Amino acid sequence: WFSIVRMKLLTAIVLLATTLTLSESVMVCYYGSWAVYRNGKGKFDVEDIDPFLCTHIVFGFAGLGSDNKVRVLDPYNELCENYGKCAYDRFTALKKQNPNLVTTLAVGGWNEGSASYSKMAADPAARATFADSVLEMLNAHDFDGLDFDWEYPTQRGGNPEDKVNFVILMSELKKALHGDGKILTAAVSAGKATIDAAYDVPGFADTVDYIHVMAYDLHGAWDKYTHHHTILYQYPEDEGDNIYLNVDYAIQYWLSMGAPAHKLVLGTATYGRCWRLDDTSDTGMYAPASSPGSPGPYTYSPGFLGYNEICEHDLTSPWTIVNEPVMNEPYIYDLSFGNTWCSYDSPDSIITKALYAKDNGLAGMMVWSIETDDFLAECHSRPSILIRNMHEAFSGESLTTLPPPITTTRDPLDPTDPPTTVTFPTASPGEHCAYPGNNPDPYDCSFFYQCVYDGTGYIEYIVYCSEGALFNPITFICDYDYAVCALGDEYCPANCPL
Known part of the structure; x- marks a missing residue:
């Protein structure tokens, strides 16, 4: 009897501690781990993360294996085994600098697709295997929780049953994770059509601690005209389904469908979506643009520029910046840069979004992603100006700027151990592996x-x-x-x- 009472008391204490933590405003920052492979000043490793900049940092991504277990997507970078770089362990070790920091692992993402998650969610045995593997992975690397990023139930090779199965899966994950003192969050769509098809909002909302609304990529080079990918309010010329593609509509729709405000986290972007203008005399919104804009020197993805790439470009080849009175966010273009036109959030417009979230009683802000902000302060007096501005605007507190990080690639061994040099073999003809x-x-x-x-x-x-x-x-x-x-x-x- 005493053991039962003691167990219930301990459970109550854990739940109370979780409740206290979750009642505070949050600043969630995703970390795209592949930034370690970028060139020059765009390279961003775990040690470049300021552990005081965000309240929660999310490591992106792990995936789903054919055995229904969590799959490490880059073992060389993320694990210590086989001469790896131990990124998971170095990431969660940031809590040694800031004990209040919450570190979670994201599973899924756009590149993972939907079909394998749909199949797993439909099978009770597969769900159990997945939940067990999640706990094993989180505990092995000292993560504080899971961020589930299925993009999206019922979509992209999914099935209509996903809408129900998603809630069942999340309920089982909640039971497993909360029972181990860990949190469960999810990244979700901001598009009305996807929300309607993919989510039983009240049922789903009951399973998670936070809902990260990805209110960006509302437009992009997949459209054949320019528009703002993170626009706060409806643009006057919007019609048809475009009237739903704005931040305000997305948040109000999630609220109207039954999502509690205290669980909603407004997602923003530290990057721009870019087009190549078809007609250099037409440089406004809804301008014809049939191809993606020029790539940047770090992310090197046509149609995409990190904020660091946008602001550094301006230092040598100034953008034409347009602030329309009917819009909160600016857009820019540079006809000498392949007729590139970009929509993005500025240090000022990001503050307005944070105040919007605060006025609507939301839990906080989220950003994709920490490594495309101006983290080296090449353009501003303070590093990571977008994240810093939104965090300070929402919380009402000033953040301390840390000195530049000590550059290191890994520290899996005791400091007294001698360093080990590993030489990787060059692939032989006919082999496909030239490097880890x-x-x-x-x-x-x-x-x-x-x-x-x-x-x-x-x-x-x-x-x-x-x-x-x-x-x-x-x-x-x-x-x-x-x-x-x-x-x-x-x-x-x-x-x-x-």
Whole structure:
């Protein structure tokens, strides 16, 4: 009897502690781990994360294996085994600098697609296997919780039953994670059509601690006209389904469908969506633009520029900046940069979004992603100006600026241990692995080779990109197919032109 009472008391204490933590305003920052492979000043590793900038940081991404277990997508970077770089452990070790920091692991993402998650969610045994593997992974690397990023139930190869099965899966994950003192969050769509098809909002909302509304990518080069991808309010010329594609509509719709305000986190972007103007005399909203804008020097993805790329470009080739009175956010263009036109959030417009979230009683703000902000303060007096501004505006508190990080690649060993130098073999003719990590196929970009060095040679895995995506041989990740094909015909002859 005493043991039962003691267990209930401990459970109550854990739940109380969780409630107290969740009642505070949150600043959720996603970390795209592939930024470690970027060039020059765009390279961003775990040690570049300011552990006091955000309240929650999310490591993106892990995936789902064919065995229904969590799958590590880049073992060389993320694990310590086989001479790996231990990114998971280094990431959660940021809590040593800030004990209040919450570190979680995101599973899913756009590149993962939907079909495998749909199949897993429909099978009770597969769901149990997945939940067990989640707990095992989180505990092995000291993560504080899971961020589930299924994009999206019922969509992209999913099934109509996903809407019900998603709630069942999330309920089981909640039971498993909360029972172990961990949190459960989810990243969700801001589009009305997807919300209607994918989510039983009241049932789903009951399963999670926070709902990260991805209120960005509302427009992009997949449209053949310019528009703002994070626009706060409806643009006067919007009609048809475009009247739903704005931040305000998305948040109010989630609220009207039964999502509690205290669980909603407004997602924003530290990047722009860009187009190549068809007519240089037409540079406004809804201008014809049939192809993606020029790529940046770090992300190298046509149609996409990190805020760091946008602001650094302005230092040498100034953008024409347009602030329409009917819009909160600016847009820019530079006819000398391949007629590129971009929509993005500025340090000022991001404050307005944070105040909007605060006025609507939301839990806080979220950003994708920490590594495309001006983290080196190349353009502003303070690093990570977008995240810093939105965090301070929502919380009402000033953040301390930390000194530049000490550069290091890993510290898995005791400091007294001598360093170990590992020389990786060059691939022999006919082999596909030239280095650890993701390697491109020279002809077909619908898949890539994931290469793990085991001390004597490479273990090779073939990984397919999801529908609508191709492997970008420059950035080493799956990207939108139109963006990869825009790099040039020499990269993916089997897939481009589309």
